[in-house]
Amino acid sequence: MACASLSLSSFLPLSSSSKPRNPRKPSGRNPNRNFKPKSKFPPLPPAYRSAGGEATTYTRLPPKDSAADAPFLEVRLHDSPSALESRKGLIFHEDVKEEFMGFESYNDDDGDDDDDDDEDGVLTSSFGSESEEEELDLAVEYEGYEDLEEFLEKGGDFKEKGVPAVMRCFDRAKIYVKAGDGGNGVVAFRREKFVPYGGPSGGDGGRGGDVYLEVDGSMNSLLPFRKAVHFRAGRGAHGQGRKQVGAKGEDVVVKVAPGTVVREARKGGVEGEVLLELVKPGQRALLLPGGRGGRGNASFKTGMNKVPKIAENGEEGAEMWLDLELKLVADVGIVGAPNAGKSTLLSAISAAQPTIANYPFTTLLPNLGVVSLDFDATMVVADLPGLLEGAHRGFGLGHEFLRHTERCSVLIHVVDGSGQQPAYEFDAVRLELELFSPELAEKPYLVAYNKMDLPEATENWNAFKQHLESQGIHVFCISAMNRQGTHGVVLASYELLQKQLKARKEVEEYPDLANLNHVADTVRKQRSVSMSDFEIIHESSTNTWHVVGAGIQRFVQMTNWQYSESLRRFQHALEACGVNKSLMKQGVKEGDTVIVGEMEMVWHDADETFGPSRTKKQAVG
Numbered sequence: 001m002a003c004a005s006l007s008l009s010s011f012l013p014l015s016s017s018s019k020p021r022n023p024r025k026p027s028g029r030n031p032n033r034n035f036k037p038k039s040k041f042p043p044l045p046p047a048y049r050s051a052g053g054e055a056t057t058y059t060r061l062p063p064k065d066s067a068a069d070a071p072f073l074e075v076r077l078h079d080s081p082s083a084l085e086s087r088k089g090l091i092f093h094e095d096v097k098e099e100f101m102g103f104e105s106y107n108d109d110d111g112d113d114d115d116d117d118d119e120d121g122v123l124t125s126s127f128g129s130e131s132e133e134e135e136l137d138l139a140v141e142y143e144g145y146e147d148l149e150e151f152l153e154k155g156g157d158f159k160e161k162g163v164p165a166v167m168r169c170f171d172r173a174k175i176y177v178k179a180g181d182g183g184n185g186v187v188a189f190r191r192e193k194f195v196p197y198g199g200p201s202g203g204d205g206g207r208g209g210d211v212y213l214e215v216d217g218s219m220n221s222l223l224p225f226r227k228a229v230h231f232r233a234g235r236g237a238h239g240q241g242r243k244q245v246g247a248k249g250e251d252v253v254v255k256v257a258p259g260t261v262v263r264e265a266r267k268g269g270v271e272g273e274v275l276l277e278l279v280k281p282g283q284r285a286l287l288l289p290g291g292r293g294g295r296g297n298a299s300f301k302t303g304m305n306k307v308p309k310i311a312e313n314g315e316e317g318a319e320m321w322l323d324l325e326l327k328l329v330a331d332v333g334i335v336g337a338p339n340a341g342k343s344t345l346l347s348a349i350s351a352a353q354p355t356i357a358n359y360p361f362t363t364l365l366p367n368l369g370v371v372s373l374d375f376d377a378t379m380v381v382a383d384l385p386g387l388l389e390g391a392h393r394g395f396g397l398g399h400e401f402l403r404h405t406e407r408c409s410v411l412i413h414v415v416d417g418s419g420q421q422p423a424y425e426f427d428a429v430r431l432e433l434e435l436f437s438p439e440l441a442e443k444p445y446l447v448a449y450n451k452m453d454l455p456e457a458t459e460n461w462n463a464f465k466q467h468l469e470s471q472g473i474h475v476f477c478i479s480a481m482n483r484q485g486t487h488g489v490v491l492a493s494y495e496l497l498q499k500q501l502k503a504r505k506e507v508e509e510y511p512d513l514a515n516l517n518h519v520a521d522t523v524r525k526q527r528s529v530s531m532s533d534f535e536i537i538h539e540s541s542t543n544t545w546h547v548v549g550a551g552i553q554r555f556v557q558m559t560n561w562q563y564s565e566s567l568r569r570f571q572h573a574l575e576a577c578g579v580n581k582s583l584m585k586q587g588v589k590e591g592d593t594v595i596v597g598e599m600e601m602v603w604h605d606a607d608e609t610f611g612p613s614r615t616k617k618q619a620v621g
């Protein structure tokens, strides 16, 4: 296959010596001379093919199918090691679930294989809906591991798939966002009657659309992201003649629920860095700015070149995967074992109407209620799913539950007084909270001993009260169903909340996230990196040199190769930013492959009059 070779003798210094410049150049047959890159370029006009100049052969590689191969487009803000360890052992055991749940309807009884159909609250086992192999693939894909071996090695597990879909998607989502590509610039010349030399008039391309994240006060879950995962902003329109600039691409606004924490997507089992915490309705963050429009030939006009036949491609928009996590923004959280009467208490103290039933795990998604004590004294109370022993390791609804308590300032711990061992139940739930997070265990809480209308509860009351008071804990006895004693619980929790709020200084949880547009700023910064900022990596086994640098790779991407002047400009840029010099310094040899972004080139020594370089040029000619 012929390969286009370029020589820029007009830009690059000619060697006066007839000896080879590079002493390490093999004198015999070059092992790489058979390299036949796929050229998409037409052969250059003879004017550009002069022997004796430093020449490189340029070949475009086929488009990359993985974004990872184009690092300058991917936003990598952080590569911190994370709590991989903490994820180990989070396996959701089916037998444990069944033991605790004790009811048949645990399996999907509608017969279909879709584990997403369980919104009515019937827990569905996702195991069995896909083959084991598919489960593995899914888990590997979801967690971002390279392959199965790595996944298993790093303690990958299937906890995610063991949780009902409605819970998985309620407060967590993985989405893909991409800013719009810039429009291309064009080459055009003014043609008008009586204006013989109208000059270049190709307009610039329009900017690509931006990606915004906005808090939508009417959303209370991340469930919409089950159906819509990809969000792409529009690309900028191409420039036109008469110096007309292309229109800007359409922005995309991704709406999230208040309390959404945005992270870089988990990769290789490592949790991504927190990028944003979107709490207040109406907050809007510019996440990814659109790509710049390519310049048209009117912008390339100089005193030296008054008829430029060159235009740029639009800059590609940045893209990234994000992990979204919703943390409830509630003042008070009601915690306790399953079936303790948490939902009943919430319905008694607020206008909320959560589902109440006499079986464990009635509540799968947290319910929110507003409790009004006075005209201007209100607090938001969340009724959370029941907590089991082992929850900190993922049993029951485990982490799904515990995460929601993190933002509550005060906890109301409801204990089922009619249970066999209320004191034991209380201690077990406290222990789970402590094991999950010491911070959570330190939150102020009050205890509500429930179901006092039942004789079993009355029997156990004295023993329970003593058990707690011996630890210095004050306990309220209530009957949530009959609304007895609930007012006392409300008043006490409100008082605790006020104390908490007063004591808590206005400390930002993520102070550096105060600037909502900081991700976009980082992207812009990455894009303005100088072209001279590059690194050269040598693969000696294949005689390949990789020139890696955001600035230079961006330059390659924006070069429109259909114009011959682009090739000259590129050569000139490589020389000006010191790539050629660095390669020679590091010992690049005749026939070596040099890769910059998606360009693959073959190195030719400048002063070669005979040899492979010449052979190649002849082949092209």
Ligand SMILES: Nc1nc2c(ncn2[C@@H]2O[C@H](COP(=O)(O)OP(=O)(O)OP(=O)(O)O)[C@@H](O)[C@H]2O)c(=O)[nH]1
Pocket (backbone or CB within 6 Å): 336, 337, 338, 339, 340, 341, 342, 343, 344, 345, 355, 356, 357, 358, 359, 360, 361, 362, 363, 364, 384, 385, 386, 387, 450, 451, 452, 453, 454, 478, 479, 480, 481, 482
């Ligand atoms: N007798 C009596 N029964 C109550 C009382 N409070 C709740 N119950 C009953 O206890 C059962 C469970 O109540 P829920 O409010 O659903 O309990 P929960 O803690 O929200 O349960 P999960 O959401 O499954 O964790 C229901 O049958 C309620 O009617 C009470 O004060 N007295």
Ligand SMILES: [Mg+2]
Pocket (backbone or CB within 6 Å): 342, 343, 344, 354, 355, 356, 362, 363, 383, 384, 385
């Ligand atoms: Mg409930």
